[in-house]
Amino acid sequence: MRAVIVMIFLAFAGVSLAPAPARAQDAQADRAVPAPQPPAAPQSQGAGNAIVFWLFAIIAIGGAIAMVTRRNAVTAVMFLVGSFIGLAGLYVLLYAHFVAVIQVLVYAGAIMVLFVFVIMILNKEEEEPWALRGIFGKAISGLALLYFLVRLIMVLVGAPKVSPEVAGPLPTDFGTTKSMADVLFGSYLFPFEAVSLVLLIAVVGALVLAHPAHPNVGEEELS
Amino acid sequence: MIDAIGNIGAGHFLALAAVLFGIGVVGAIMRRNALIVLMSVELMLNAGNLTLLTFARLRHDMKGHALAMLVIALAAAEAAVGLAIVVGVFRSTRHANVDRLTTLKY
Numbered sequence: 001m002r003a004v005i006v007m008i009f010l011a012f013a014g015v016s017l018a019p020a021p022a023r024a025q026d027a028q029a030d031r032a033v034p035a036p037q038p039p040a041a042p043q044s045q046g047a048g049n050a051i052v053f054w055l056f057a058i059i060a061i062g063g064a065i066a067m068v069t070r071r072n073a074v075t076a077v078m079f080l081v082g083s084f085i086g087l088a089g090l091y092v093l094l095y096a097h098f099v100a101v102i103q104v105l106v107y108a109g110a111i112m113v114l115f116v117f118v119i120m121i122l123n124k125e126e127e128e129p130w131a132l133r134g135i136f137g138k139a140i141s142g143l144a145l146l147y148f149l150v151r152l153i154m155v156l157v158g159a160p161k162v163s164p165e166v167a168g169p170l171p172t173d174f175g176t177t178k179s180m181a182d183v184l185f186g187s188y189l190f191p192f193e194a195v196s197l198v199l200l201i202a203v204v205g206a207l208v209l210a211h212p213a214h215p216n217v218g219e220e221e222l223s
Numbered sequence: 224m225i226d227a228i229g230n231i232g233a234g235h236f237l238a239l240a241a242v243l244f245g246i247g248v249v250g251a252i253m254r255r256n257a258l259i260v261l262m263s264v265e266l267m268l269n270a271g272n273l274t275l276l277t278f279a280r281l282r283h284d285m286k287g288h289a290l291a292m293l294v295i296a297l298a299a300a301e302a303a304v305g306l307a308i309v310v311g312v313f314r315s316t317r318h319a320n321v322d323r324l325t326t327l328k329y
Contacts, residue, residue, distance in 0.1 A: 050231050053231045053235060057235075057239050060239070061239070061242060061246070064243055064246040064266055065246060067262060067263075067266070068246055068249055068250035068254065068259070068263065073256060073259060076258075076259055083243075084269065087272075090236065090239070090273060091272075091273075091276055093231075094236065094276045094277060094279075095280055096276045096279070096280070099272075099276060099291050099292065099295075103269075103272075103295070106299060107265070107269070107298070110299065111298065111302045114302055114303065114306055115258065115261070115262065115302070115306065118258065118309060118310060121310060121313075122258070122309070122319055141249075145245075145249075148248075152241050152245075155241070171283060174280075174285065175285075179285050180285060180288055180289065180292070182285070183285045183286055183289040184292060188286070188289040188290075188293070191293055192293070195293050196296075198296075198300050199299070199300050202299075202300035202303050205304050205307065206306070207307075209307035209311045210306075210307040210311060212314070
């Protein structure tokens with residue numbers, strides 16, 4: 001528990017070590033001038049953006065930490081729904097409106113309802129919430145977390161800047177349902193259909209797996 | 224420091240995705256309840272989605288959004304099959320503790 005909190009704190013310290021984006025007025029001035037764009041600053045549009053980002057980031061991370069640490073599974077599901085809604089807000093901040101709506105509908109709606117149903121079916125408190133016990137397990141987990149943090153900070157510090165010709169002014173139809181459909185039913189048509197097949201197989205597999213296993217059913221059908 | 228807080232860039236989103244993925248890994252490894260493990264996997268998939276959308280925003284490329292949609296659909300399929308497996312395991316063993324499921328181990 002304490003190690004997780006320390007990890008989050010250090011991760012945010014790593015955020016402050018990230019390559020600092022250019023100032024907001026620079027980004028707004030570059031919207032008129034197309035050619036030289038300061039890299040890695042497409043989202044910097046002022047204080048409101050930052051407030052919304054930190055709000056939803058705190059919601060997402062707080063929900064995730066609460067989900068991992070809660071003993072009761074139903075409470076964990078509720079916190080995970082909160083985390084997913086925070087993530088949907090971050091998707092909106094990234095101009096992914098359609099994906100944000102689908103996130104709320106499918107994830108926070110359908111999948112989490114499925115989880116709640118299964119928890120209501122099982123409804124059994126676990127006796128030991130944490131797997132790693134003792135000084136040895138805690139040392140191993142602490143070392144793993146430390147390694148993860150060091151790698152994260154190294155990635156953030158050494159992140160390559162995006163090339164200037166890529167980061168121009170945003171297209172006006174970016175993130176809309178129409179441009180989404182153009183990609184999804186254009187160049188991504190085959191993966192789309194493959195995913196539909198995967199969903200069909202998943203439905204059949206779930207039915208087969210969750211079907212109550214009566215020992216006499218197979219013999220009756222055979223005879 | 225103030226600049227890193229006030230000016231939100233792509234690095235912020237990527238760092239947030241990495242933190243969420245780390246929390247998901249911690250949950251998937253350390254929790255014993257199979258349902259919490261599945262929820263942690265969902266959290267990791269969402270962190271990957273956040274990375275995809277961040278790079279789509281950075282490169283002005285809608286293909287990242289299409290990929291995120293496919294990931295959401297696959298996560299739904301994974302949740303359905305995983306929960307069915309959990310229910311089946313619970314039916315036969317009367318628990319859903321991943322540490323006690325050692326039938327295939329020995």
